[in-house]
Amino acid sequence: MLVSLQKIQALLFGPLVDLSTTTYCDVRQRQLVYLARYMLVMNLLMKDCPLYLKLLVHLPLVKGDATLNMAAKSKNLFNAINLGKPTTVIKQAKSRINVGCWNVRSAKQEATQAFLVHEMEKYNIDILCISETRISGSGSIVITAPETLHQFHFFYSGIEDNSGLHGVGFIMNQRTRNALLEREPVSSRLARIRLKGNPANVSIISTYAPTRDATETTKDDFYGELQQSSSSIAARDYLIAAGDFNARVGPSDQTTRQILGKFGQGHRCENGQRLVNYALMNHLVITNTIFQHKLSHLLTWHSNDGVTKAQIDFILVRQRWRSSVQDSRSYNGADTGSQSEPDYRLVAAKILLRLAIRRKNKSKVGFDIVRDIAMETHWVKNCFLVLLVPKKL
Structure with a gap:
């Protein structure tokens, strides 16, 4: 059926109807509305879209327009088009990064550093937050x-x-x-980096919390610094906090089910309550408590005699990005190269996240030099000096 341009314009600019309740629209009219609206959404993606189409984006849509709703959802246009109720849609990335955390007991020796990068390649870890490095000051090393x-x-x-x-x-x-x-060495217990990401940048905090035997002042200072560092991160950033928290959080309950899964191990201790309070305040979820695994892949630490075992190392992400975490667990086969049996296990999370390459600014030509009369005279003189050089016979 051929449709005139005037008919399409009338449908686009005419009064909007609720297709879910109307009875006077026949099948062809209904299909025509779907097609016209779908074309409108597709045209909005074009840079050379006419201005009148761009203005139409602010008009309310018909409630029964399933075709348009599907098209808008597939193109992530819910934030640009008024559907009556504001909806936040997180765009899923097509690539993945693996983020890990590990208490390595010491990273001063070159042999230990070599073992760490070997294990990163073995377990396909892109970025590893390490704690208890025992290295003084701040700086960087290429391994x-x-x-x-x-x-x-x-x-x-x-x-x-x-x-x-x-x-x-x-x-x-x-x-x-x-x-x-950017990177920021906050203290001997906290460090922060920021990565260029798509659709949002990624801020990661590496942590090493005080043990239960530390003073209350030391614990308060640590969580005060952690909160200050977290608050300084942009709200739209993908926030990750990972490391040795020296805390037992236990399984979730009615008050913590938004931040905890049912696979948290042990009974919540004082340090665990501090971590839970931090997660609640910053809307974070503790990822390695929400995935079901066998016990050895949930525990992150054991005593030297192997009797006492606990889950005290965690990876936290913002709640709004929870669906992007595909898995989070510990690996008891990772080795730091130490002669003694490692008591901490590598914890890693698989996250759907796209990193963007930060391109360096290319140096531009200084046109002021071209306009400089003295430089121009010097350049012309050099050109003629070449002509004055006698040719070899």
Whole structure:
């Protein structure tokens, strides 16, 4: 059936009807409305879209227009088109990064650093938040993987004296290093980086919380710094906090089911309550408590004698990005290369997230030099000097 342009314009600019309740629209009219509205949505994606079509985006849509609703949803246009009720849609990324956290007991030795990047390649970890590095000061080290010769970048933040206490940092492969926007060594227990991402940038905090034997002042100072660092991160950033929290959170209950899963281990202790309060305040979810795994893939620490075991290392993300986390668990086969049996396990989360390459600004030609009379005279003189050089016979 041929439809005149005037008919389409009348449907586009005419009064909107509720197709779910109307009875006077026949099948052809209904299909025509669907087609016209669908064309409108598709045209809105074009840069050369006519202005009158762009203005139509603010008009309310028909409630029964299922075709348009599906088209808008597939193109993530709910934020641009008024559907009566504001809806926040998170665009799912097509690529994935693996984020890990690990208490390594010490990362001062080059052999340990080589073991860490070897395990990162083995478990396909893109960025590793490490704690208890025992490295003083702050800085960066380039680590070359012994087998593949791939380069990894180690950013560390430690205590200023030579006591060798605490220390946190990040080890990143070249892919994540290329997306690095900024890094901040907050303290010997906290460090932060920001990566260029799509659709949102990614802010990651590496943590090493005080143990249960620490003073209340030390614990308050740590969570005060952690809260201050989290509050300074843009609300639209993909926030990840990962590390050794020295906390038992236990399974979820009625008050914590938004931030905890039912696979949290142990009974909640004082440090666990502090972590829960932090997660509630910042709308974070503790990812390695929401996925069902066997017990050995939920526990993250065991005593040297192997009797006492606990889940005290966690990876947290914003609740609005919860669906982007595909899995989160511990790996008891990872090894730091230490002669003694490792008591901490690697914890890793698989996250649907796209990183963007941060392109360096190319140097531009200085046109002021071209306009400089003295430089112009010097350049012309050099050109003629070449002509004055006698040719060899």
